[in-house]
Amino acid sequence: MSLSAIELEELLRLALNALRGHAAPAPVAVAVSVAAVAAEPVAAEQTLTEWLVTYRTIIAQRGYNPQTVRNRAASLKHIEEVWGVRPLRAIKPHEIAAKLKLCTPHKAGRILGELRDVFVEAIANGAAETSPAAHVKAPRAPGLRKRLTLDVWQSMLTLAKAGPQRWVAAMLLLALATGQRRADLAKMCFDDVVDGCLRVEQQKKARKPIGARVAIPLTLRLVASGMTLGEVIEHCRTVGAPGPTLLRKVGGGRIEMSSLSARFHEGIVAVLGAGAHKQFEWPSLHEVRSLSARTYIAEGMPPATVQTLLGHKHAEMTALYLDDRGLSAGDWKTVAPHAVDA
Template sequence: MSIATRLLASTLGRVAPRYRTFGQWCDIYREVLAGRPISEKTLANRRSVLKHLEDGLSDRTISSIRPHEVAAVIQRLVVAHPQRAKRVLFEARDAFNEAVNYGWIDRNPASPVKVPVVRVARKRLTLEQWRKIHAWSVAHQPPWVSRMLVLALVTGQRRSDLAKMQFADVWDNALHVEQVKTGTRIALPLNLRLDALDTTLGQAIEGCLDYAGKVEYLLRKHNGEPLVLASLSARFEEAREGAGVVVKDGNPPSLHECRSLSERLYREQGINTMVLLGHKHQAMTDLYNDDRGLSKGKWQTLEVV
């Protein structure tokens, strides 16, 4: 921080917030975030994103920050971390909006900054690929991995939710999921059937009974203890590579792509996938429905009633 900025912040800044630094505003903004009804994980993620803005703008007087300076912070992330660059811009817009609301500034310097165009590199998972991965897992991996693959597809839930599912979560003929990321509560009926696998949720849960230690968690180690989240992703990647699932360009599908595949399969059945995935807005669910070019070139048959 320059001597002039420090002098402004410590003198005029006492009576006029516009002369205080962006770093000083971030201390208040973190309190604003903490007061919002968001999960601890989301709060931690947003604080991490905010750190990028602080690193680039912390010592600047908040009212002197211009759009091109915010854009410069975003641009430094675009090549190596494109998705994070977008999140940083969204956080910047929210942080400066709150600064306007609190009377620190009169306008939001992040508003004119364009959202960076991000090319989606990760490929979607196909049902055929899932079947190959599952078959390899059954033959070569601990029994919980193949159960995880079925649960991921039948429930459409995130990795963190799969890992914490317990038999005690089953009551009133439904599996009750309180999503770790959003806190959304979903009751999934045990008779929910995924036609592509000819399997119900109840059958998938029953399949988790016949292996490993004490029966508490649906997915567990050989001694019955819960799994570390990283293990779920690592085992999926191991099975994907073992099954010979490769892509020509971009990144190969991750475990999270089971969520998109689940959404696409259930939507074909007429299931309300927005509720299934726990989204508040249909637009978010529609992003999961995008197969990112998998159906390009395929013939579509017109059904005649």
């Protein structure tokens, strides 16, 4: 600790007073004590980036599946780019809310969920006392996505058959025939056909050890497409060079999930026109899953069988997919005759 000339002079005076038997004045002692405290080095505030080193170690031990790991890594990358240099304790709720407004509602929800977990772990490990993310509301989408209609799907199929990428038509047929999610469509292989069924182990696990396992008969037929599942799979053999997956590039390689979504969006915009829907209302590839369920119901498949096809544990979830979100609101509903005892 370095002392100024005045402080040295006071210390000498105190020493002389002590030798003469005089008590030391309290104010001077306090002044020297304050000076000593002020001279002590102050620890720097931990930044969010520094805490994320520990946080990534924590979530790596949770046993997430590979896709969840990739999704969370993408969220953490965004979080670090936006708030990484900020001291962890200095981040305020209004800052988070302002940045989330720049994201799509879906992305904002993922980022906010990740931020909340970041601060929960920070509090548990003594790196923070409060969570600013806990006081932020997730931005809501302006409206639900519109449902895909069978007429639009058929127009997209016609357009895709005339297009340069032959796998796009196969994707539309396979999605309608199986009712499966994008991730499951992308990984379906010819080797998944066993004992007359296409076996699908869904990638979405919903906190279970494994995803739902569904065996779909190759004889399953949709009148809407005029094809059985077996015929759709045979059609998939023609879309490109031989390869393990049903959906393949012309050279036989796997197709990224993002490409499936991009080509679907291009197709529906080409059919409906760019101004048909608002930004967040465009039906996505996932909407073919709902269309598949609704089409099978319309063709007489029991709701319990549709639930099995979609891999749902609860009928309430299947009911959400069967909701056409107003498409049939203007239709007349016929009341079935009911015999009344005399």
